[in-house]
């Protein structure tokens with residue numbers, strides 16, 4: 038009888054500062070800033086409720102190499118509460134919290150094992166009868182940049198026990214993440230381990246089931262690129278090493294991107310009502326969380342022009358936020374919706390397909406925009422040439438370097454709509470093209 042249960046979590050990013058979210062009142066700001074710790078609280082509770090034998094944490098316990106004392110104390114508290122229940126904890130550190138980070142040296146309790154800078158292994162026991170059930174291997178990042186394939190140096194499985202590898206790495210070169218500790222799925226399959234407990238990529242993903250190669254994702258989404266439920270896996274292993282995973286949510290604030298099309302709306306009020314019902318749906322789908330929402334206004338119609346000036350949208354946004362903040366303060370923000378930002382991606386009621394086919398200045402312009410959109414980053418393109426003079430200003434250059442391809446795509450789309458509006462609005466009115 039060697040069945041056991043453990044939790045696989047990663048990327049806790051404790052005390053993540055959540056900078057760049059604007060318009061929050063004091064209550065809401067502290068709710069947001071507390072969210073990584075709240076997820077940690079839920080993790081303790083889950084471990085105790087589920088009577089797990091141990092927890093593995095696959096790197097990035099902390100958010101930055103200047104680790105706040107508050108984060109360290111909260112993590113220590115977490116470890117001690119697990120220790121009181123006899124739950125062992127196995128930890129590696131990743132690129133955000135490497136072993137050379139600035140932190141207070143605290144003596145860790147004996148039920149906690151932090152792996153060192155060379156790959157090593159320890160044996161984990163079952164809580165109920167202290168029988169050895171698994172061999173856990175891991176390695177912490179000595180510095181923030183680990184660029185060699187460390188997975189190849191993990192110890193070979195020698196015992197007949199279940200083998201778990203804790204690895205903070207970019208497997209198969211995910212282009213969305215920095216390529217630290219690069220390795221391939223094949224490297225991991227060949228290792229002979231039963232479960233690769235990965236960290237680093239914040240999107241939950243099971244790359245392989247035999248053996249299991251798993252990113253649980255982070256425990257709390259930190260920005261709009263980290264959408265959807267966040268949490269950890271409870272893993273059950275039976276006598277024959279059959280492995281069963283069950284995902285558990287730990288987040289109290291959840292990021293969403295929603296679309297609010299203008300197409301079928303006659304006026305702003307109708308659009309406002311449709312937005313309200315979309316937000317209500319988001320709230321009911323995430324009844325236990327605060328939904329952090331980015332609204333994308335899409336489609337074509339006359340409402341676009343009324344929203345375009347910015348004033349109407351600013352007022353609408355302020356009103357929606359005011360109501361939610363008041364409601365949230367009473368109910369602990371569960372089932373509330375906070376609009377993080379609204380981006381206007383809609384347009385006037387032009388038939389762009391027809392315009393694209395036109396032999397006219399507007400036709401030429403649209404075709405040029407479409408061509409440029411296909412290779413936004415091209416060094417010899419119109420977009421690069423337009424940005425070139427701005428690069429001479431140090432501050433603007435720094436901002437531009439942080440700009441994502443999505444944002445540039447958005448600018449180009451806005452520029453296209455603005456230009457079309459200026460060139461064609463008279464024509465639109467003459468043709469009476471508006472419904």
Ligand SMILES: [Mn+2]
Pocket residue numbers: 048097133237238239
């Ligand atoms: Mn991370």
